[in-house]
Amino acid sequence: MKHGKKYIESVKTIDKSKLYDVAEALDLACKNAKAKFDETIEVHVRLGVDSRHADQQVRGAVVLPNGTGKKVRVCVFCKDDKAQAAKDAGAEYVGAEDLVDKIMKENWMDFDVVIASPDMMGLVGRLGKVLGPRGLMPNPKAGTVTPDVARAVTEAKAGKIEYRLDKTNIIHCPIGKASFGAEKLEKNFDTLLEAIAKAKPAAQKGTYFKSVVVSSTMGPGIPVITTKYGN
Numbered sequence: 001m002k003h004g005k006k007y008i009e010s011v012k013t014i015d016k017s018k019l020y021d022v023a024e025a026l027d028l029a030c031k032n033a034k035a036k037f038d039e040t041i042e043v044h045v046r047l048g049v050d051s052r053h054a055d056q057q058v059r060g061a062v063v064l065p066n067g068t069g070k071k072v073r074v075c076v077f078c079k080d081d082k083a084q085a086a087k088d089a090g091a092e093y094v095g096a097e098d099l100v101d102k103i104m105k106e107n108w109m110d111f112d113v114v115i116a117s118p119d120m121m122g123l124v125g126r127l128g129k130v131l132g133p134r135g136l137m138p139n140p141k142a143g144t145v146t147p148d149v150a151r152a153v154t155e156a157k158a159g160k161i162e163y164r165l166d167k168t169n170i171i172h173c174p175i176g177k178a179s180f181g182a183e184k185l186e187k188n189f190d191t192l193l194e195a196i197a198k199a200k201p202a203a204q205k206g207t208y209f210k211s212v213v214v215s216s217t218m219g220p221g222i223p224v225i226t227t228k229y230g231n
Helices: 005-011 022-033 080-088 097-106 117-136 149-158 182-198
Strands: 040-047 059-063 076-079 093-095 113-116 160-164 170-177 210-215
Touching: 022 040, 022 093, 022 182, 022 210, 040 182, 059 182, 076 097, 076 117, 076 149, 080 093, 080 149, 093 097, 097 117, 113 117, 113 149, 149 160, 160 170, 160 182, 170 182, 182 210
Parallel strands: 076 093, 076 113
Antiparallel strands: 040 170, 040 210, 059 160
């Protein structure tokens, strides 16, 4: 894979033989964000679990104290008084059968988060093949299936992110923009890592945090010390 001059220059600033403390790594990631847009700072966490086993799944959601810096468009499936509450909380799209039809017939996907009240899941289930592959299917563990849809909308707008293992036992999450600066990003990083530490499966044996790397959208990865969050 070929990399541009900016990427190659950024790689030279990283000592691959060392693990950086969080503040130093995030400061370096921000300095290496040299694109013309405000790059997202991402965290990649490799865990010592086996995602093929149900009792070793790691999944959940957490509200980042400083948000993600991204405007989130929320789609809510609910009815009656919950619909008005969702609108009042700031949801862009609220409905039921009408939204299902729009998604299925028009391939409409102009939203970033999907929330549903429990009584709507029979209806939303019809969208599994569409929402599932995009990671948008509402899920109780992520707090996106809830009777309190207004609160879920507020949290999504405030910077709630979902973390979950991929097939290679890695969690990939955004924790903000390079323009946030290292201090704000560190608070978001701590919040995410502490949540993942608490979600450690009882069946997990050995080292839990195998490696943690931070990077900007277009920049190289920077390995981070994780001992403060546990083994």
